[in-house]
Amino acid sequence: MNKKKVLIITYYWPPAGGPGVQRWLKFVKYLPQYGIEPIVYCPSNPIYPQTDKSLLKEVPNGITILKQPINEPYKVANFFSKDSKTISKGIIPEEKKQTLMQKAMLFIRGNFFIPDARKNWIKPSVRYLSTYIADFNIDTVITTGPPHSLHIIGLKLKKQLDINWIADFRDPWTTIGYHKQLKLTNVAANKHKKLEKEVLNTANTIIVTSEVTKKEFQDITSKQIEVITNGYDIEKESDIVLDTQFTLSHIGSFLSKRNPEILWQSLHELIKEHQDFAKYFRLNLVGLVGEEIIKTIERYGLTNYVNNIGYVSHIESVKYQKKSQLLLLVEIDSQDTKAIIPGKLFEYLVSNRPIIAIGPTGSDVESIIKETKTGDYFYYSDLETLKSKILSHFNAFKSKNLEVSPVGVEKYSRENLTKKLSEVIFK
Template sequence: MSTTKVLIITYYWPPAGGPGVQRWLKFVKYLPDFDVEPIVYIPENPSYPLLDEKLLSDVSDKTVILKNKIFEPYALASFLSKNKTKKLGAGIITQKKKQSFIEKAMLWIRGNVFIPDARVFWVKPSVKYLKKYIQENNIETIITSGPPHSLHLIGLDLKKQLNINWIADFRDPWTTIGYHKELKLSKWARAKHKALEKEVLTTCDTILVTSPTTKVEFECLTNQPIEVITNGYDVEKIEKKSLDEAFTLAHIGSFLSERNPQILWESLSELINENEEFANYFELKLIGAVSKEVIQSISDYKLDSFVQNLGYVSHEEAIMHQRSSQVLLLIEIDSEATKCIIPGKLFEYMVSERPILAIGPKNSDFENIINQTNTGVFYQYNEKYELKSQILSYFNQYLDKNLKVNAVGLQQYSRKSLTEKLAKTISKFNGKTKG
């Protein structure tokens, strides 16, 4: 069987850390198993907010990597405040605290000048570089992955100039993503974002999304085929650790202000005051960046002495904590816009063999996955009594040394199974070069 060459255009790539890098790192790892040769195009000098050098070992030395310099305005802004500039790219948009003049100005510029985002200056040099490479190497299909959604503009221009097969992958939505409303967009900028989004959705040949809700949203904007390929879990060769001796509830990943679950802190505070045994065994593990607002809420409920705040750790270490913690916390913002968000860590949680305690908006896509796979329980932000009862139930199971889950149907979410689905999508273009 002949091998198909596919050019993948992505911003996040090792040594980038965080969730954005995992999806295409794993697709590239397994695509050769399905007769697809991935060629990866990335920035030569990116500005990654998080680094995880260990992920470099997941990149095959046989993978063809193309690099081209990128100009990022955030680097210029660093003279104002290195800390604030870094935070702008790592979640300041979703923070509730009062913003300084500089932060407000940076948000306004981010939303109204850099459309669709601050990587837009990479579009023209990338199109020039890739057009030549595609023609010289007989590339039939390209894939762009966003955010940053400016990468889809690279695909848009290449499609117009070469009429090449183009798959647009949306890890998150564009104009309905949760933080978009915080960008202080002018009427003109809002219209520009929507126009670009629609042009991408109607010009590409196939759209990939990570959730059913995003598919429904995009179906209102385009008649192009849309496929749901979620994120997933990989087989991790990591040393097995014994379970924590304490009754640990662990949250792994960014804990932003709008994810601040008051019902959880209140429930834990009441259980500590009402149940001496619970107070003796309970521990809250926070692994990843945690906002000041979340830390303050924990303090307000007098939970400080029960917290182990480990900060950002490598992906490998995060997996170890997932497998050793007693219960895993999954918190999503209580908003209509976040119903489509399926956190990437959900799938790694699901294969950790530890129960998931999730809080989020009603009818969330990730609620359905948790229920279908029997990997945990889900509560809305108005279900405090039920949440508290469930925590106590988990604690009693822990005391009885019987705290476990019986997951079902997980194989469909393995990275290799998902890559096979992607390969079938790519194969539809075989022999259909349009240039």
């Protein structure tokens, strides 16, 4: 039986590191067992903020990978300023702390590169893929963004060839937090909204990663919207031995706007009030950490309790989260972040370690943690309850009884999520 051919257009592909690459790398891994042959299209010379060569080993043997060059403005900008590299990683300082160069770069990025800095890849990709799609009888194309330029590729292919087009939104478009930091003029802001609306109303099917985003998009389009979250894969690791210290670990980028002062204050007070807590407590920061986070930690007298490990491979990050006593997840206290579900959450769910999460009210993260009974979720006003819970976990740690009993996490496995994706493709 011939498999259905599906063209997947993605910017992030190994050796790209970070969460953006995981989603479609795993879908591609499992799609063939559901009667689908994935064909991946990605840039041949991208500028990835992070790389992880270990992920190259996870690319399935025998799949077709098409590559075409991309002309990115970051290549030129990097010659002139280190600020370009910082901004390309998504690290945007508070406005009052931005340099003139950073302000200028954000203005240019937001107003001259719409929808984003990968817009120069649209025309050559449409030209190349329109021929490939016709030659190889491909009837379904999937675009995944951000970068949302890839959805414009799908939009143009849909108009030219009338293919079945599925637009996958790993994050929202005009309502994501950093969008407001791009110093958009009214003209640019309206152009973003117009493109977003056109994509949402032209694609045959929309896929989103959260219920909040689905509700948001339902105000813009009547097209079918499916929620397929990110997920976890079973990582085969040798036996993991839990840390002997009371470790609280944050895995992934910890940007300055996520600075949870209630956590730092809670830890500061616990260290002052409990001598044994001070003896055993350690905070592991695994990934990029914003400068403001480091300064605030210092201000609360926590520096000597911190292991600032920096960026590590995905394999290493999994080891850290499985051996930690507690896992930390923090999101910005904003309505704009209610739809954000960090990819690491799903790996946290199967690490068998309790989660301490801090974020806005009404978020998808809160729903998932409560539904799976994998930890506790706190608002930015919950200082005393947060402090009490950390102390409770510490007492369980001392008695060697710090455990978690997850419920129903199987539906977030990459294999089960790919099955749901295959059903969407065959509709």
